[in-house]
Amino acid sequence: MARLDREARALYEMCALALVESRANLDGADEVGFDIDLPIFSVGRTAELANIHPQTLRQYDRLGLIEPQRTGGGARRYSLRDIDRLVQAQRLSQEESVNLAGIARILDLQEENRQLRREIKRLSRPNGSSIFAADADGDIIEVQRSNQARLWRHEIQVHRRELTSGRSGGDMPQYPEDEKSVVLWSEYLD
Structure with a gap:
């Protein structure tokens, strides 16, 4: 588990809430300096932030839909990227009635699209950087x-x-x- 001071942890939680409430996105969080892959949230805290039952988180992990990182002792730790995927999965399931296989494919395509946008932005930097x-x-x-x-x-x-x-x-x-x-x-x- 990543060790963060109280202020940094509070900022990550605020960012996670903004992702859940669709007031922020991963690209924006990444641009302002958040490590979107930093595994800091426990199952219980992730469930609270994303308003998802802890058992649903475990089920998503077993199905490979959301695969959190693990501590040395095997405890699940979720990142901002994981929370964003959870929110998207819940929305697709509940509002769009997409099955889990479809959700997995959509989430993978969204991530691929996000990575391609980052690559385009990186390649658009001035020559010599x-x-x-x-x-x-x-x-x-x-x-x-x-x-x-x-x-x-x-x-x-x-x-x-x-x-x-x-x-x-x-x-x-x-x-x-x-x-x-x-x-x-x-x-x-x-």
Whole structure:
């Protein structure tokens, strides 16, 4: 179970209630900084927040409709994403009379759609906000540039201009200590 201080837990509960009452959505919660996959709510608290009987939560888990994370002792812990799925499942079941197989498919498609929207948004960012590298398996991965790395790159460019104009007034800027990567280093020297 995630350890949160009282204020953080209260904020997560407020967010969960906003999801239940359709005053918020997962994308909005994610954008403002909530970890929507953080498993913090017990079965009892999730049942209270979502106004669902605890036995229904257990049944959804057995059917694979909502699969909460587990503590070391096996207790179920629900996240904001799980609560959103519960609310959607209840609405589809009670208001739309959709069976459980249909609910599972709809929820999966909604999540896929949400992930695609996030990917489109990520890819729509201005050029230069990411670089690409190879991971240990040789797969291409995206690496976000930090503000410190951007500042360092700017300092390198300024220093190069000074060198070529004969106005160099100091040492070459030092590479940021927290980003020692050959891939990043070589990319910044381009």
